[in-house]
Amino acid sequence: MSLLRLQDMVRSFAVVLCALPAGAAVAESDPAPKASSDIIYLRGAFGVRTRFDLGPYAQALRQITRSFRERYPNIHPVSGRGLNLATGSTVRNWDIGPMMRIAGDVAPDTLYVNFRRSGNYIHKKLLYPLDRYIEELAGVTVPDGSAMSSSDYVAVLREGDHFTRVAQSIPDPCWPVIHRLCPYRAECPYREQWGLAPLEKHRHVWAFPVAPLAIAMRYNKALFSEYGIEQRPPRDWPELMRWAKILTDPTKGRFGLAIPVQALGWYYTIFLYSAGGQALHHDGEENWHCVLDSDEAVDAAYFFARLRLEKIERDGHVYRGVIGASFDGRSSGPIEYGMNFMHIQYLALAAGTYQNYGFGPVPAGPTGVVRSRFNAQMMGIFSGLAHDERRRDATWKYITFWDGPEARRIHVEKYVEAGLGRYVRPLLLRQFNEDGRYDSILRRIPPEIDAAYAVFEDGVPQPYGRNCELFYNELNKPLGAIWRSEIVRDAIDRDEPDVGKAEIRRILSRATDRINLKMLGKLPEPVLARRNRTAWVVIVVVVITFVLVLRRVFRYFTPPQQMARGLWQFGRYGRAYILMAPAILSIALWMYWPLMKGTVIAFQDYSVLGESEWVGADNFAEVLYDSEFWHSLKVSLYYGLLFVVFGFAAPIALAFLLHEIPRGRILLRTIYYLPAVLAGVVVIFLWKSFYGPEGLLNQVINAGIWVANLLPGVDMPLVFENWLENERMVLFFSLLPTVWAGAGPGCLIYLAALKTIPEELYEAADVDGAGIRDKVFGVALPSIRALIVINFIGAVIGAIRGSGGFMLAMTGGGPYSESGGATEVVGLKLFYTTFGYLNFGVGAAMAWVLGAMLIGFTVLQLKRLSRMEFRTATTGD
Incomplete structure (x- = not known):
């Protein structure tokens, strides 16, 4: 047997040797496969589809990706998506997602940039300058373009042979946004990398536009036809209000206009610009200031309030507002919206997705002029690629290809093939109108589509200064206060616009001051010095407190x-x-x-890229004088109080009930423990569906109203409340899921403790004639008091510290008012500050201030633990 095996091995080895020359010949004739080390994977490439969507837009993006890979087979763009908040806040998702990926050291190679973000991205040094790439694209050599002004730099680029390619992607209004001052000043590493001398004040190109954006109106053709409204968008504000009232019928789930409550600021600025106003103004450099207290801003806010608060009579019932205040502004389920606003860049996409919709320009304001907000989708190269030229060049190739001539041609072809050519931007149709193939489409473009695209000519640029990414979040607060103002509501009811506008001006004036101080940092030097002195005093007190607490803990x-x-x-x-x-x-x-490490970061303007600067007590001063931080702390204390009353007491009460019932204990314990089997995300979405306008809670309430209306003289309207947008009740309703899901598991430890109470104590109580109440308060509670006290302190600390994650998924911190978010607990505020906006220094200072406040509870808990003696328990059965 051994000899046979040896012969088989020899034959196999001979076969392998004979096959080697043939294999070599094959290897010589066929090209070698590309090694994985030669392939560059672009992380988080903007525009790559993450799912298989239907429609011409998705088909175009997939074709663009395929065409790019065919042209550059060694570059593979890979999609990447960060955290999406379950709040319906698209604006906040777009802002926070990339920042969290950078904080997690999984930064995308191509950063999506828009006007609002550009200031902070530049200040935080997240972008690599594109000067040399753009000069090469234009076909011109500029010795020191960063030393030029924007106008001079563009003038030099115009001399290039291929400047037309640059002009196609960079509209003139974009140049002030992308060609900005360098935050490094004289220590700019890029000028040093390019062999240029240090220069204190110079500029770079930080981003490359790939799609201009403006705002258009979308209207529901079917609803317009049903109510006898002309098939066109409203021309002005009065017509908008009149048509919206006709379309609004809450009993049928229909509303005239959709405005998501999480993006009030985003939608308000549409009316602000139509009124001829501005939100933020700048002096041509980097100095911005808020102008929300202007007459135009007040007029726009008053009309915005009328959309929400003006009374509407329908079938004998009185309702308020024509706005279906949805989370995302889309028609879904039983809710239908007559009109909505959308980005005009996606007009063709929307036309393909919503065949029953028409499109046109936004309504004109009081001046009769149609003005829209101008923005642009832009891409930038992550500054972490500064020393990786190969990956950086690959990223630039992807950026220029994504909105290059071939990509635009693919977009046009896909939409024309889908029969949606008349919705494509006419400029693109003319660009690719070879041999007159698109002449018939150009002749059939509706007038309202031409008018909608005309807003690119005189659009108002979105604010693009430092911290402007926070602007819409800050603007949500005064607008929420205006919607909830009884003075404004009564003024609208009595048709007294002067009274309502006076109150609105007061609210907007406070918001203007707050935005100028908090967001734009316009504080006088004496005020800054006084705040820093206060911060140093607080820091010294905190340090002394921690030292004394540690000594006391050791003594205990x-x-x-x-x-x-x-x-x-x-x-x-x-x-x-x-x-x-x-x-x-x-x-x-x-x-x-x-x-x-966090202690060190608290004294720095910390950067994830390693360019941190020492700022002393500035972070602590910002926290101590931040009204929103104290508001979030107040919300946390209120939440902790609610948790103690309901969440902490519920397991104890349930344990007593399950311990005392004579029959069915196992079955009932199983039923109450079942919620713990569900995943946390399932619990959250289950209860969020309960709180919606068509949710279970409103159905139960409306069932009671229906029964009550059967009584003579009773005629109550049905309830369509979105309880997660009710500022007074949202915190309580947000707590209920945790109580429901935690009562069963939480009662187990108390059930175990109740089992250890000697049966003789209950028998003695029976002899003394004690009832159930006497047994509970005289025997059971005193026996497990130590356990309750320990858990109580831990529950208070946990409710204040650990509620942020749940609120993030449940409400995202909203609804918002002037003071802040109704559910933005301090943990969520810290999360947004640290990971959402990469303000690690301020976040670390918040954590230390919060820790100093909670240290007292910790000491109390440790003191009780030091006095306790733990023994093995025996059951009383």
Whole structure:
């Protein structure tokens, strides 16, 4: 057998040797496969589809990706999506997602940039300058373009042979946005990399536009036809209000206009610009200031309030407002909207998706002029690629290809093939109208489509200064206050616009001051100095407090008799120290090292790219004088109080009920424990569906109203409340899911404790004639009091510290008013500040201030633990 096996091995080896020349010949004739090291994977490439969508827009993007890979087979753009908040806030998702990816060290190679973000992206040094790439694209050599002004730099680029390619992608209004001052000043590493001398004040091109954006109106043709309204968008505000009232019928789930409550600021500026006003104004450099207290801003806000608050009579019932205040502004389920606003860049996309919709320009304001907000989708190269020329060049190739001539041609062809050519931008149709193939389409473009695209000529640029990405979030607060103002509501009811506008002006004036101070940082030097002195005093107090607390904790856990024998006693407890060493090292690594690192960050303007600067007590001063931080702390304390009343007491009450019932204990315990089996995300979405306008809660309420209306003289309207947008009730309703899901698991520890109470105590109570109430308060509660006290302190700390994650998924912190978010607890505020906007220094300062406030609860808990003696329990059965 061994000989046969040896012969088989020899034959196999001979076959392999004979096959080697043939294999070599094949290898020579066929090209070698490209090694994986030669392929560049572009992380988070903007525009790459993450799912298989239907329609010409998705088909065009897939074809563009395929064409790019065919032209550059060694470059593979890979899509990447960050965190999407379950709040319906598209604006906040777009703002926070890329920042969180950068914070998590998975930054995309191509950064999506728009006007609002550009200022902060430049200030935080997240973008690589594109000067040399654009000069090469234009076909011109500029020795030192960064030393030129924007106008001079563009003038030099115009001399290039291929400047037409640059002009197709960069409209004139975009140049002030993308050609900006360098935050590095004289220490610019890019000028040094390019062999240029240091220069204190110079400019770079930081982003490349790939799609201009403006606002258009979309209207529901079917609803317009049903109510006898002309098939066109309203021409002005009065016509908009009149048509919206006709279309609004809440009993049928129909509303005249859709405005998402999470993006009030975004929609309000549409009316502001139509009124001829501005939100922020700048002096031509980098100095911006808020002008929300202008007459135009007040007029726009008053009309915006009328859309929400003006009374409407329908079938004998009185309703308020023509706005279907949806989360996302889309028609879904039983809710229908007559009109909506949308980005005109996606007009053809919307036409293909919503065949029953028409499109046109936004209504004109009081001046009769149609003005729209101008913006642009732009791409930038992540500055982390500064020393990776190969990946950086690949990223630039993708950026220029994504909106290059071939990509535009693909877009036009896909829409024309789908029969939607008349919705394509006429400029693109003319650009690719070879041999007159699109002449018939150009002749059939509706007038309202031409008018909608005309807003590109005189659009108002979206604010693009530093911190302008926060502008819409800040604007949500005064607008929410205006919607909830009884003075404004009564003024609209009595048709007294002067009274309503006076109140609106007061609200907007406060918002103007707050935005100028908080967002734009316009504080006088004496005020800054005073705040810094206060911050240093608080820091010293916090440090002294921590030192004294640590000393007290050591005293609690070190009895006097042990102090006499020595503090550590290594000789006596050496083995115990060795056994504890891994746990101590783990805690030191994952708890105390980040704590010390966070202490350092609290005194820095920390950058994830390593360019951190020491700022002293500035971060603490910002936290201490931030009204929103104190508002979020107040919300957290209120939430903690609600949690103690309902969430902490519910498991105790449930444990007593399950302990005392004579039959069915196992079945009932199983039923109450079942919610713990559900995933947290399932619980959240389940309860969010309960709170919607058509949710279970409103159905139960409306069932009671229907029964009550059967009584003579009773005629109550049905309720279509979105309870997660009810500022007074949202915190309580947000708490209920945690109570429902946590009562069953939480009662187990109390059930176990109740089992350890000796049965003799209950028998003695029976002899004394005690009832159920006497047994509970006289026997059971005193027996488990120590457990309740320990859990109580932990529950308070946990409710204040740990509620942020749940609120993030449930409400995102909203609804918002002037003071802040109704559910923006301090943990969520810290999360947004630190990871959403990369303000790590301010976030670390917030954490220290919060820790100093909670240290008292911790000391109280440790003090009680030091006095307790733990023993093995025995059941009373």
